[in-house]
Amino acid sequence: MEQKYWVPALERADLILKAIARQPGANKMTDLCEETGINKSSMFSLLRTMEALQWVVKGANEGYALGAGISYYNTVYNDSLKQNMNLVERFLEESAVSVREVGETFQLSVLDRNEIIYLAKQEGQSLVRLESSPGMRFPAHATAMGKMMLALLPEGELEHRYPAKMLPAVTARTLTDWSEFTAALAAIRKDGCALDQEEIIQGISCVAAPVLDASGRAVAAVSTSMLQHAFDAKREIALREVKALAEKLSLS
Numbered sequence: 308m309e310q311k312y313w314v315p316a317l318e319r320a321d322l323i324l325k326a327i328a329r330q331p332g333a334n335k336m337t338d339l340c341e342e343t344g345i346n347k348s349s350m351f352s353l354l355r356t357m358e359a360l361q362w363v364v365k366g367a368n369e370g371y372a373l374g375a376g377i378s379y380y381n382t383v384y385n386d387s388l389k390q391n392m393n394l395v396e397r398f399l400e401e402s403a404v405s406v407r408e409v410g411e412t413f414q415l416s417v418l419d420r421n422e423i424i425y426l427a428k429q430e431g432q433s434l435v436r437l438e439s440s441p442g443m444r445f446p447a448h449a450t451a452m453g454k455m456m457l458a459l460l461p462e463g464e465l466e467h468r469y470p471a472k473m474l475p476a477v478t479a480r481t482l483t484d485w486s487e488f489t490a491a492l493a494a495i496r497k498d499g500c501a502l503d504q505e506e507i508i509q510g511i512s513c514v515a516a517p518v519l520d521a522s523g524r525a526v527a528a529v530s531t532s533m534l535q536h537a538f539d540a541k542r543e544i545a546l547r548e549v550k551a552l553a554e555k556l557s558l559s
């Protein structure tokens with residue numbers, strides 16, 4: 308991360324939480340100062356704040372343990388993992404039909420800040436194998452799935468994720484002008500699908516549609532990718548099948 312965006316207080320809080328997690332209830336304030344290298348004045352303020360947030364609790368022996376606030380985040384995180392696993396299972400089941408219809412690879416991803424993370428892939432018949440294995444990350448602005456999810460962010464969230472409004476070029480076709488990019492996102496919102504034509508990988512085109520939760524929020528996206536000449540021939544069926552798959556996976 309760029310140094311200008313670094314928040315030292317959060318780094319110190321992270322050090323404290325990790326130290327407490329290693330020995331729950333054992334470390335007093337002075338012990339935590341010694342283990343983390345944080346001075347007593349800063350440690351006192353940080354611990355008082357974290358106690359108020361219920362991130363930590365102080366026991367009768369003055370030792371600190373993790374609090375209910377951290378437990379809440381852990382519960383939410385585990386629930387999110389379960390939801391993603393369920394979504395992956397459903398994607399692998401439902402996308403088999405789409406792959407047969409289009410004859411190309413289908414993928415599932417989620418948005419993480421300004422990147423997409425691939426969750427699953429269903430290979431098509433094409434001899435071309437795409438580098439989109441589960442866990443891989445790509446810049447959201449250069450991918451169809453990323454643009455689809457960015458287009459559906461709440462108002463103001465896009466600028467929060469791109470405070471400098473900088474869009475690095477991945478290929479010669481990547482949109483790098485902020486005004487052109489936001490105009491493209493507006494069109495994507497209207498169309499309900501997004502295209503990436505050689506913006507992330509030269510010679511490869513992709514079309515994506517959103518996976519929505521019960522409230523209509525985009526929680527993921529699905530896409531199909533293929534060589535550009537194949538996309539020219541399969542554009543209509545690719546659009547139809549990727550939208551159909553997204554609707555099957557959506558809860559809205």
